[in-house]
Amino acid sequence: MRIDIEDLHVAYAGRTVVAGAHLIAAEGEITGLVGPNGSGKSTLLRTVYRHLKPTAGRVLLDGADIGDIPPARSARHVAALPQERGGDFELTVREVVAMGRTPYKRAFAGEDATDRDVVARALADVGMAGHTARRFTELSGGERQRVLLARAFAQQPDVLVLDEPTNHLDIRHQVELLALLRTRRRTTLVSLHDLNAAASVCDRLHVLHGGRVVASGPPREVLQPALLAAVFGVRAAVAEHPLTGDPLIAFDHRSPVDGPDGAGIPMSAPSGVSGAGPGRSHR
Amino acid sequence: MIGTLAGRKETRGRSDRQDRQERTRSVPAGPLALALALALLAALTAAVSWGSTSIPAGEVWSVVGRRLSGEAARPGTDDLIVWQLRVPRALLAALVGAGLGLVGTAVQALVRNPLADPYLLGISNGASLGAVAAIVLGLGAGGSLGLGRSGAAFVGALATFALVWAVARRGGGFAPLRLVLAGVAIGQFLSGFTSYLVLRAGDEQQTHSVLFWLMGSLSGANWELLAVPAVAVPAGWLCLQARARGLNALLMGDETAAGLGVDVTRLRRELFTVTSVLTGVLVAVSGAIAFVALMVPHVCRLVVGGDHRRLLPVSALFGALLMVVVDIVCRTAMDTQELPVGVVTSLIGAPALLYLLDRRLGSGS
Numbered sequence: 001m002r003i004d005i006e007d008l009h010v011a012y013a014g015r016t017v018v019a020g021a022h023l024i025a026a027e028g029e030i031t032g033l034v035g036p037n038g039s040g041k042s043t044l045l046r047t048v049y050r051h052l053k054p055t056a057g058r059v060l061l062d063g064a065d066i067g068d069i070p071p072a073r074s075a076r077h078v079a080a081l082p083q084e085r086g087g088d089f090e091l092t093v094r095e096v097v098a099m100g101r102t103p104y105k106r107a108f109a110g111e112d113a114t115d116r117d118v119v120a121r122a123l124a125d126v127g128m129a130g131h132t133a134r135r136f137t138e139l140s141g142g143e144r145q146r147v148l149l150a151r152a153f154a155q156q157p158d159v160l161v162l163d164e165p166t167n168h169l170d171i172r173h174q175v176e177l178l179a180l181l182r183t184r185r186r187t188t189l190v191s192l193h194d195l196n197a198a199a200s201v202c203d204r205l206h207v208l209h210g211g212r213v214v215a216s217g218p219p220r221e222v223l224q225p226a227l228l229a230a231v232f233g234v235r236a237a238v239a240e241h242p243l244t245g246d247p248l249i250a251f252d253h254r255s256p257v258d259g260p261d262g263a264g265i266p267m268s269a270p271s272g273v274s275g276a277g278p279g280r281s282h283r
Numbered sequence: 284m285i286g287t288l289a290g291r292k293e294t295r296g297r298s299d300r301q302d303r304q305e306r307t308r309s310v311p312a313g314p315l316a317l318a319l320a321l322a323l324l325a326a327l328t329a330a331v332s333w334g335s336t337s338i339p340a341g342e343v344w345s346v347v348g349r350r351l352s353g354e355a356a357r358p359g360t361d362d363l364i365v366w367q368l369r370v371p372r373a374l375l376a377a378l379v380g381a382g383l384g385l386v387g388t389a390v391q392a393l394v395r396n397p398l399a400d401p402y403l404l405g406i407s408n409g410a411s412l413g414a415v416a417a418i419v420l421g422l423g424a425g426g427s428l429g430l431g432r433s434g435a436a437f438v439g440a441l442a443t444f445a446l447v448w449a450v451a452r453r454g455g456g457f458a459p460l461r462l463v464l465a466g467v468a469i470g471q472f473l474s475g476f477t478s479y480l481v482l483r484a485g486d487e488q489q490t491h492s493v494l495f496w497l498m499g500s501l502s503g504a505n506w507e508l509l510a511v512p513a514v515a516v517p518a519g520w521l522c523l524q525a526r527a528r529g530l531n532a533l534l535m536g537d538e539t540a541a542g543l544g545v546d547v548t549r550l551r552r553e554l555f556t557v558t559s560v561l562t563g564v565l566v567a568v569s570g571a572i573a574f575v576a577l578m579v580p581h582v583c584r585l586v587v588g589g590d591h592r593r594l595l596p597v598s599a600l601f602g603a604l605l606m607v608v609v610d611i612v613c614r615t616a617m618d619t620q621e622l623p624v625g626v627v628t629s630l631i632g633a634p635a636l637l638y639l640l641d642r643r644l645g646s647g648s
Binding site: 046049050051070071072073074075076078079080081082083084085086087088089090091092095096098099100102103105107108110152155161 | 392532
């Protein structure tokens with residue numbers, strides 16, 4: 001299944017965060033969303049997994065407006081891994097993963113053989129099969145993300161939506177998680193902070209800036225020094241990764257473009273978008 | 284290809300074993316519920332049997348059997364004490380306990396805080412204010428059953444519900460934290476009013492009656508009073524049980540719940556409504572009983588885990604058992620007078636809460 005986002009506008013906490021975004025997550029491709037803090041990545045993803053409603057524009061799931069589909073039905077096709085941690089409620093790893101069956105179950109329905117099978121497979125897919133009885137809150141950050149990914153797998157989705165899934169993970173766990181996305185490949189829409197990770201894991205990138213998509217295409221075409229300067233306000237050289245051949249972005253960590261206040265960035269936020277400039281987090 | 288398939292099969296076999304291990308690890312909910320139900324039956328028998336006049340358990344059941352089979356009641360004090368006084372009271376204790384267990388479980392998921400209860404949302408305070416106003420201003424004087432008082436408690440709960448809801452919804456969002464802050468603020472405001480009314484109470488008898496109410500009491504039990512909770516508590520349980528998966532999803536966060544196909548705003552609205560109505564019913568018949576709604580789900584979660592499909596029935600049963608036992612203590616601890624149940628629940632609940640907090644901090648979460 002594919003996702004088409006058409007002229008999407010979303011307001012969040014009273015301000016317009018996404019202002020006319022167009023993008024495509026093609027069937028079976030890993031589509032990356034990159035952009036500075038406050039560019040609207042999370043907000044855009046939240047409309048895809050229906051935490052937020054668009055103020056205008058549409059999110060299409062295989063051509064059908066997702067807003068016209070009952071929530072439980074669309075959750076059978078689209079599974080999300082949001083950036084939230086949940087409270088401490090004595091849930092076990094297995095109970096968290098079993099939540100992925102929610103969109104398939106009626107009220108009062110118990111767990112059947114299919115559910116047990118799907119949950120066991122999801123746990124095995126992320127390498128957490130041996131940890132079913134552990135408390136979710138006792139897990140390390142990397143384990144936690146893998147369990148949440150298993151919960152998303154348990155929804156048996158056609159589309160995966162992940163909001164910065166590698167945040168707060170050490171490098172080994174980052175690599176493991178991204179490798180999982182590639183081996184268990186399906187239509188994937190993922191926002192990533194790490195541009196090098198995005199360059200090697202994504203088939204296609206969309207660059208968000210001020211609530212709009214300002215560039216789209218294969219990572220090699222999109223991640224150019226001029227764009228990095230314009231959107232992220234940093235100086236960078238793009239080389240070839242000596243091991244993988246992917247684009248390798250080497251940042252100049254000593255000073256941003258045109259001094260520390262970032263003045264003189266050529267591509268400013270489009271008009272009609274207030275307060276969504278670089279450096280403002282909406283998380 | 285064949286190798287991969289074989290590998291997959293093996294992993295699957297291993298995880299099946301894991302699942303079996305997991306099921307035996309925590310206390311299985313089915314047998315536990317059965318044990319709790321049996322314990323509840325025993326406690327109910329003891330509650331009817333024990334008291335200022337001791338009645339043997341056999342006699343208790345034969346009175347109940349005669350009454351239920353429609354046989355002519357044998358006139359006598361035993362029949363009167365068992366059927367008119369103690370059975371309704373024991374049943375009220377069980378219903379109130381079950382209701383508090385359910386309400387606490389629902390509120391904790393609703394605001395995603397394992398240390399929440401209806402007090403936190405101000406609903407209990409609103410119900411108390413209603414009841415106290417009825418007592419002090421004499422609204423309940425007309426009804427011999429105190430229906431004026433119960434009705435006022437119910438109205439107080441619903442009015443508070445509407446107010447807290449309106450405040451929490453302002454600005455469009457519906458964050459758990461907003462709900463809690465709105466509830467605490469409005470609850471404090473209302474309990475200020477309640478204190479004022481207590482001070483204004485005309486005579487000593489009224490003050491005594493108000494204080495007893497505020498601390499929670501089952502002494503008003505009779506068959507008529509049982510009718511509303513006997514319908515509301517099972518109905519509330521069914522409403523919540525039907526939403527058990529949604530409650531589970533809420534524990535992980537609103538975005539996760541939305542991603543699982545749960546209509547979060549609607550679910551919260553439904554939960555808040557069920558909770559408020561149930562709390563109103565409970566406070567109307569028993570006053571504001573502290574700590575039970577907070578403690579019961581918490582303790583049950585430690586035993587059966589956080590899955591609401593198991594947690595809801597176990598919390599209801601354990602709450603019922605706890606309240607029946609507490610009421611026995613209240614009736615028999617002192618020879619001269621009865622203790623308000625709230626006194627005992629606070630004396631048990633506060634140390635239990637401290638112990639649990641300690642345990643939580645100890646486990647580093």
